[in-house]
Amino acid sequence: MLSSKASQKKGRRRTKSKKAEQRPVYAAIDLGTNNCRLLVAEARGKRFRVVDSYSQIVRLGEGLGASGKLSDASIDRTIAALKIIRDKLKNHNVKRLKCVATQACRAADNGREFIARVQSETGLSFKVISPKEEARLAVVGALDLMNDEKEYALVVDIGGGSTELCWVDVKKVRGRGLKSCLDKTPMLAWASFPIGVVTISEQFPERADESWYPEMLAFARDKLTSFERGLDFSEDFKQNRGHLIGTSGTVTSLCAVHLDLDKYVRSMVDGSWLAREDAMAARARLSGLTKEERASIGCIGDGRSDLVLAGCAILEAIWEIWPCDQMRVADRGLREGLLMSLIHGRPARKRKRKAGAKSEDKKAGDTADAELKQGMVPEHGG
Numbered sequence: 001m002l003s004s005k006a007s008q009k010k011g012r013r014r015t016k017s018k019k020a021e022q023r024p025v026y027a028a029i030d031l032g033t034n035n036c037r038l039l040v041a042e043a044r045g046k047r048f049r050v051v052d053s054y055s056q057i058v059r060l061g062e063g064l065g066a067s068g069k070l071s072d073a074s075i076d077r078t079i080a081a082l083k084i085i086r087d088k089l090k091n092h093n094v095k096r097l098k099c100v101a102t103q104a105c106r107a108a109d110n111g112r113e114f115i116a117r118v119q120s121e122t123g124l125s126f127k128v129i130s131p132k133e134e135a136r137l138a139v140v141g142a143l144d145l146m147n148d149e150k151e152y153a154l155v156v157d158i159g160g161g162s163t164e165l166c167w168v169d170v171k172k173v174r175g176r177g178l179k180s181c182l183d184k185t186p187m188l189a190w191a192s193f194p195i196g197v198v199t200i201s202e203q204f205p206e207r208a209d210e211s212w213y214p215e216m217l218a219f220a221r222d223k224l225t226s227f228e229r230g231l232d233f234s235e236d237f238k239q240n241r242g243h244l245i246g247t248s249g250t251v252t253s254l255c256a257v258h259l260d261l262d263k264y265v266r267s268m269v270d271g272s273w274l275a276r277e278d279a280m281a282a283r284a285r286l287s288g289l290t291k292e293e294r295a296s297i298g299c300i301g302d303g304r305s306d307l308v309l310a311g312c313a314i315l316e317a318i319w320e321i322w323p324c325d326q327m328r329v330a331d332r333g334l335r336e337g338l339l340m341s342l343i344h345g346r347p348a349r350k351r352k353r354k355a356g357a358k359s360e361d362k363k364a365g366d367t368a369d370a371e372l373k374q375g376m377v378p379e380h381g382g
Helices: 004-021 072-089 103-107 111-122 131-141 170-176 178-183 197-203 212-224 234-238 249-258 276-287 291-295 308-321 334-344 360-374
Strands: 025-031 035-044 047-057 094-101 152-158 163-169 187-193 242-246 273-275 326-329
Touching: 025 072, 025 334, 035 072, 035 334, 047 072, 047 334, 072 111, 094 103, 094 334, 103 111, 103 131, 131 152, 131 163, 131 187, 131 334, 152 170, 152 234, 152 249, 152 308, 163 170, 170 178, 178 334, 197 212, 197 308, 212 308, 242 249, 242 308, 249 273, 249 276, 249 308, 249 326, 273 276, 276 308, 276 326
Parallel strands: 025 094, 152 242, 242 326
Antiparallel strands: 025 035, 035 047, 152 163, 163 187, 273 326
């Protein structure tokens, strides 16, 4: 008869053996200003099959605009969510894992200290990516949603602390194929703007008067029109030669409201088309409600009720500057782009670190800092 200790050891051996028998999976973690997201998937043809996921609103960037730092409370919330993610990953045979952080960690004075604390307390190693890489990954995640009948696609990623826009050559996407697009994403131009649902909602606290929403809209419009290269595409969109692809929570929530869903259903939202007039009607409906009334809508909930209209203001400004009839709704984005790169992209090459050289994380941080200081990132060819 086995002793209790021997039985426990045998149980551990069985657990390890069972895990080893699992199919290898890939995992991506996206730590943004508002959300913390995990996606676990296995390779499946030219895409992948999701086997596990997790999403939690942590509001890491709450109060960042005023203080310049990540608060103790937001850090604690985020680390608690990351510990749940860490425990989830233990249940899978993870072949490759990629963890990235975006605007909040780029902008915060204590961003690097926070990343170090995450590593110490959870064992998860995050890379703070540049705005350009954030925009590129959003495009990669939405490659199969582009309309072949159009010349251009404008991929819109409205985050908590920033908004990334990327103008894509649709013909090159179809002509190059998946692996070529992963190696060199056909971006005609891209830009990152320091406006997001958290930053704008904090800058324009909700008021019960008619001027509140128009003020947010005008602010967003002013920021977006500062990128002259992007304005070169306005006429193309007016002539219906392009379409939008929206990858953010703002877009998916607005679509769910238009569909009058009591509860958010991804399969009904992802990949659907949302007409501009229908989007504006859904926005008008939300504008006529209080924050508490918006929270009672199942597909909005308490987590987004105070942020969704700030996102709508950014989206409406984008639609004004680059007008088109419809937007493709994408319940996918950076995480999916990471997974596509991990599964179908070129294997990462190990680099020998030279003595006295800066670490890769330091270089990435320096690049992100430099791009952030510009406020709006200049054009980059695809």
